[in-house]
Amino acid sequence: xxxxxxxxxxxxxxxxxxxxxxxxxxxxxxxxAAHGHPPLSRREFERRRSDARERxxxxxxx
Amino acid sequence: MSTTATxxxxxxxxxxxxxxxxxxxxxxxxxxxxxxxxxxxxxARGESVSALWILFAALCSYAIAYRFYSRFIxxxxxxxxxxxxxxxxxxxxxxxYDVTDRRVLFGHHFAAIAGAxxxxxxxxxxxxxxxPGTIWIIVGVIFAGAVQDMTVLFFxxxxxxxxxxxxxxxxxxxxxxxxxLIAVFAxxxxxxxxxxLIVVNALAESPWGVFSIALTIPIALFMGVYLRVxxxxxxxxxxxxxxxxxxxxxVGGGYVEGSGLGDALTLSKEWLVVALVVYGFxxxxxxxxxxxxxxxxxxxxxxxxxxxxxxxxxxxARPVLQADAVxxxxxxxTGPVFAGSLFPFVxxxxxxxxxxxxxxxxxxxxxxxxxxxxxxxRLVGYGGMLMESFVAISALIAAVVIxxxxxxxxxxPLGATGGDPExxxxxxxxxxxxxxxxxxxxxxxxxxxPLISRTGGAPTLAVGISTILSDAFGGSLAAFWYxxxxxxxxLFILTAVDAGTRxxxxxxxxxxxxxxxxxxxxxWRPGNVIASAVVVALWGSILYIGVxxxxxxxxxxxxxxxxxxxxxxxxxxxxxxxxxxxxxRVRYARVPGIPLVWDLVVTMTASFQKVFSSDxxxxxxxxxxxxxxxxxxxxxxxxxxxxxxxxxxxxNSTLNGVLQAVFAVLVLVVAVHxxxxxxxxxxxRGAVPTTEEPAVPSQIVEPAGxxxxxxxxxxxxxxxxxxxxxx
Numbered sequence: 001x002x003x004x005x006x007x008x009x010x011x012x013x014x015x016x017x018x019x020x021x022x023x024x025x026x027x028x029x030x031x032x033a034a035h036g037h038p039p040l041s042r043r044e045f046e047r048r049r050s051d052a053r054e055r056x057x058x059x060x061x062x
Numbered sequence: 063m064s065t066t067a068t069x070x071x072x073x074x075x076x077x078x079x080x081x082x083x084x085x086x087x088x089x090x091x092x093x094x095x096x097x098x099x100x101x102x103x104x105x106a107r108g109e110s111v112s113a114l115w116i117l118f119a120a121l122c123s124y125a126i127a128y129r130f131y132s133r134f135i136x137x138x139x140x141x142x143x144x145x146x147x148x149x150x151x152x153x154x155x156x157x158x159y160d161v162t163d164r165r166v167l168f169g170h171h172f173a174a175i176a177g178a179x180x181x182x183x184x185x186x187x188x189x190x191x192x193x194p195g196t197i198w199i200i201v202g203v204i205f206a207g208a209v210q211d212m213t214v215l216f217f218x219x220x221x222x223x224x225x226x227x228x229x230x231x232x233x234x235x236x237x238x239x240x241x242x243l244i245a246v247f248a249x250x251x252x253x254x255x256x257x258x259l260i261v262v263n264a265l266a267e268s269p270w271g272v273f274s275i276a277l278t279i280p281i282a283l284f285m286g287v288y289l290r291v292x293x294x295x296x297x298x299x300x301x302x303x304x305x306x307x308x309x310x311x312x313v314g315g316g317y318v319e320g321s322g323l324g325d326a327l328t329l330s331k332e333w334l335v336v337a338l339v340v341y342g343f344x345x346x347x348x349x350x351x352x353x354x355x356x357x358x359x360x361x362x363x364x365x366x367x368x369x370x371x372x373x374x375x376x377x378x379a380r381p382v383l384q385a386d387a388v389x390x391x392x393x394x395x396t397g398p399v400f401a402g403s404l405f406p407f408v409x410x411x412x413x414x415x416x417x418x419x420x421x422x423x424x425x426x427x428x429x430x431x432x433x434x435x436x437x438x439x440r441l442v443g444y445g446g447m448l449m450e451s452f453v454a455i456s457a458l459i460a461a462v463v464i465x466x467x468x469x470x471x472x473x474x475p476l477g478a479t480g481g482d483p484e485x486x487x488x489x490x491x492x493x494x495x496x497x498x499x500x501x502x503x504x505x506x507x508x509x510x511x512p513l514i515s516r517t518g519g520a521p522t523l524a525v526g527i528s529t530i531l532s533d534a535f536g537g538s539l540a541a542f543w544y545x546x547x548x549x550x551x552x553l554f555i556l557t558a559v560d561a562g563t564r565x566x567x568x569x570x571x572x573x574x575x576x577x578x579x580x581x582x583x584x585x586w587r588p589g590n591v592i593a594s595a596v597v598v599a600l601w602g603s604i605l606y607i608g609v610x611x612x613x614x615x616x617x618x619x620x621x622x623x624x625x626x627x628x629x630x631x632x633x634x635x636x637x638x639x640x641x642x643x644x645x646x647r648v649r650y651a652r653v654p655g656i657p658l659v660w661d662l663v664v665t666m667t668a669s670f671q672k673v674f675s676s677d678x679x680x681x682x683x684x685x686x687x688x689x690x691x692x693x694x695x696x697x698x699x700x701x702x703x704x705x706x707x708x709x710x711x712x713x714n715s716t717l718n719g720v721l722q723a724v725f726a727v728l729v730l731v732v733a734v735h736x737x738x739x740x741x742x743x744x745x746x747r748g749a750v751p752t753t754e755e756p757a758v759p760s761q762i763v764e765p766a767g768x769x770x771x772x773x774x775x776x777x778x779x780x781x782x783x784x785x786x787x788x789x
Contacts, residue, residue: 018166020297020359024156046294050351052157055584056428060358060554060561061175061420 024049089129096122103193103387110382113459116196117376120455124448127204132444135209139642139650140216142436147760149222150432159223161762162432164441170432171446173362174424175211178257178555179414179627180450182519184458185526186620187411188469189399190392192385192462194408199458202409202416203451206657210631211421212443213638213654218426219433220754226426230637230732232753233644238735242633245728246423247569249626251597252721253420254562255604256623257555258342259615262334262605263518264548268511269327270315272334274549275556276327277311278357279341285356301359305367308360308553312546319510331609338559339602345560346567346594354560361554368550372456372527378534381463398474398493399517400617401679406668410624415454417661419630421447437766445768460526461519467497468505468513472522475614476515477701486514509544517616520551566597611714612707613685621672622718628665629729635661636736643740646749662733669726673719682719686712 017023025045032039039045099119102111136142153159162170187195218224224232227246231239265271284307285300293299318324329337345353388404395403400411414420425443433439461469467490471479479486483506487499506513509528513521524547531543568584570593575582581589608615635658642651675681678688692699693708702708743750763781765774 015165015169016298018163019169020301022295022297025295043294046289049295050290050355053355054350056158060558061177061179061414061418061424 021049089126092122092125096126103196107387113376113381113383113463116192116383116455116459119196120200120452123200123204124452127208128440128445128448131204132208132212132440135212135444135653136437136440139647139653140213140439142216142439143757144435144437144764144766145760146436147758147762148219148433148436149430149755150434151760151762152758153222153431159431161434164434164438164764165768167429167432167434167438168442168446171424171429171442172449173365174428175418175421175446176365176450176453177414177558178260178520178551179418179420180454181457181523181551182260183412183414183624184454185461185519185522186399186473186616187408188385188458188461189389189397189473190404190408191388192383192458193387194392194404195412195458196455198408198412199416199451199454202412203447206631206635206661207415207417207421207451208444208447209654209657210417210419210634210638211425211447212439214422214634215425215430215433215443216436216439217638217641219430219436219439222755223427223431224753226422226634226637229426229753230633233637233640234732234739235735238732241728241731243569243573245630245633245725245732247566247573248721248725248728249419249630250562250566250569251600252604252619252623252626254342254559254566254601255608256616256619257562258335258338258559258601258605259608259619260518260520261552261555261559262331262338262609263516263616264520264524264552265329265334266331267328268548269324270319270510270545271548271552272327272329273315273318273323274308274311274545275552277314278308278360278549278553278556279353281307281311282353282357282360285360286352289356290351297359300356301363304356304360305363308364308549309546312542312549315545316510316541332606335602335606335609338556338605339598341556342559342563342602343594343598346563346598347590350564354557354564357553357557357560361557364550365554368527368547369453369456372460372530373452375527375530375534376456376459379530381459381530381533383462384464384466385462385469386466396679398470398478398617400620401677402621402668402671406664406671407621409664410621410628410668412454413624413627413631415451415457417628417631417657418450419627419632419634422630422634434762435760435764435766438764441768457523457526460523460530464522464526464529465495465497465501465505467491467493467495468502468525469522470495471497471502472513472516472525473519474515475517475617475701477612477614479515481514483514508540510541511544515614517614519616520548520555523551524548563594563597563601566601567593570596607714607717610710612702612711613714614701618714618718621668622722625665625668625672625722626725628661629669629725632658632661632665632729633732636732640736640739640743641752643743644750644752645754648744662729665729666726669722672722673726682715682722686715686719689715 025042028045029039096119099115099122102115103119150159150161154161184195184199214226218229221229227239227243230242265275281304285304288300288303289295289297318327391397392404395401395407400407429442433442470490470493471486474489479489483499483502486502487497490497502514505525509525511521513525516522524544527547528540528543532540567590571582571584571589580586583589608619611618635654638654639651639658642654671680672682674683676684678685689699689702689708689711693705693712698704698708702711763777765771765778770778
């Protein structure tokens with residue numbers, strides 16, 4: 001029972017982090033580690049992501 | 063790594079396999095439950111029918127359609143190929159092109175397509191009874207709406223995520239492309255105006271509503287600063303804080319209403335228009351991280367949360383349907399909510415939730431650039447639209463489980479109800495309902511808002527949600543639930559309005575940029591300001607016209623909105639049909655072809671009636687002539703109250719009629735060009751070249767369906783091992 005709950009909680013957390021884009025930071029850290037160069041600061045990384053969003057259109061429908 | 067092995071492992075074979083016993087039993091049971099629900103809905107008349115029959119008829123139909131029809135479309139019609147790399151894989155840049163988990167992309171896509179449309183349309187269509195709306199929402203989504211979303215997504219994905227307009231220009235021709243571009247822009251303006259009109263009608267004279275909605279702006283600004291400066295990137299944290307603040311704002315509104323601040327926040331419709339226009343302009347020129355992005359997180363979480371809450375509430379409250387299956391208005395076309403008979407106007411009023419052309423703009427553009435595997439168009443495109451249809455069904459249920467006298471008192475224009483409980487009760491008793499003035503006053507007292515002639519659908523839905531949730535969870539929270547529902551609707555309508563203004567601005571800058579280079583530069587500040595101002599002025603003026611319309615803005619503008627949306631769907635389905643024929647799959651052209659023909663018949667009939675009908679309640683020009691003649695004779699016709707309002711009616715009817723005619727002509731231009739392209743392709747027998755990108759083998763292993771099969775799990779584990787040993 002508790003095991004199932006833990007699995008479900010992990011699933012929800014994974015989903016929300018992926019959906020909201022928070023997990024992109026983990027990807028960045030992992031990729032930098034794999035290539036052996038230091039990652040950006042979190043602040044700098046997020047700033048670049050939000051500035052990129054400035055030019056993209058996220059349409060919202062009716 | 064061998065790519066053919068990958069393709070086999072992840073794509074699944076296309077050959078027929080004998081279904082297992084379990085599969086037969088499960089799907090047999092789903093079909094049986096669905097058939098029972100439909101039968102009950104079909105035969106029950108004049109007895110108390112539970113709303114759950116509608117809910118389960120919908121769910122079973124969706125399940126069967128997804129399992130069988132969408133699979134048929136994926137395998138036979140589109141021939142999705144998981145051995146072929148998607149644009150996300152080929153161009154991966156982590157910004158626009160990004161390989162995204164299918165379930166996560168489903169969430170993104172659903173958040174993008176679902177808005178106020180599926181909530182409002184079914185509420186208005188409820189004047190014809192629950193059955194026409196139920197049938198159209200379910201049958202429409204299965205054979206038209208979901209098919210459109212999925213196929214457009216597929217063809218755009220095969221073309222690196224090109225937009226609908228671009229694809230029409232390249233595959234159908236320049237003239238068709240230009241017509242489509244103008245249609246898309248004009249339709250967007252109408253949609254923004256109508257959405258904003260719904261918000262204005264919901265917030266007018268409601269200090270509680272205005273307070274909670276106004277607070278969403280500082281809450282979003284706070285979240286924006288939080289994410290940019292205080293704790294960069296902690297989206298979930300910031301959103302959780304935002305949701306708590308939002309709920310506090312809804313509760314706080316109740317206190318504000320009774321206080322001295324209440325009067326200051328009691329805004330007329332005209333002032334709300336000014337507020338919305340200023341807001342739309344500012345939101346369009348501010349950096350997105352400050353306002354748009356955080357609002358988007360907030361509104362999406364609210365949207366999904368409320369829909370889930372409503373579904374649970376329906377199961378707990380098990381409300382009984384109050385409306386007739388089919389009302390007299392369906393037969394006679396004299397309904398007070400909107401004029402016109404069942405055919406074609408139910409199919410126009412319920413656009414989103416059954417078939418929405420606007421989705422084609424989302425299915426071509428953002429989503430196709432994020433698809434990991436071709437087979438995912440089924441879950442994201444078809445599945446996402448089924449989910450939106452479910453939202454529409456929930457909204458329909460909310461509108462037909464409230465007292466129907468109250469429903470008509472809320473949705474008929476002011477000219478008909480007279481604006482107070484006594485005159486409104488007389489009006490609805492004239493329609494044959496037993497509702498008394500006391501009943502109407504009691505309903506208004508329960509939610510602490512005046513309810514007579516609160517048109518636009520949002521207040522009615524809020525009353526329905528409030529009724530269902532009060533029944534389900536107990537307590538005397540009707541007023542809280544009402545304002546909670548209003549806040550949630552207004553929140554994501556405003557998100558659609560600011561995002562839409564921005565998209566409109568980009569379209570305008572892009573188009574004008576073709577002749578004036580500098581204007582197309584998105585970083586050029588004056589260009590941004592001018593383009594934003596033009597877009598806001600366009601929808602703002604239509605909004606103002608709607609708000610001040612003596613005949614009631616919603617019943618005048620909503621048909622225009624619905625027809626425009628369905629005409630856009632016609633353009634999208636035309637493109638898909640043309641592409642299937644060009645690819646030499648003439649046999650399967652009927653899959654988009656049948657909904658296309660249906661949609662063209664519906665929209666052209668509706669457009670024809672709106673332009674040429676001699677009935678002033680239906681035809682815009684007949685209405686114009688009636689009021690113009692009376693004005694020239696020096697008379698004033700109700701509901702207009704003075705010669706100035708007579709002029710207004712004449713002007714508005716002319717404008718609406720002209721817009722209506724222009725939309726229809728634009729679509730006919732595209733249709734004629736498409737017919738020529740189809741004829742040429744058919745004559746050449748076999749596939750004709752298209753702008754499809756050449757196939758590149760895929761290196762990614764991903765499950766094809768929602769759940770990974772054992773085979774797919776093995777293949778994924780294998781790939782992880784390979785990647786590990788390579789490192």
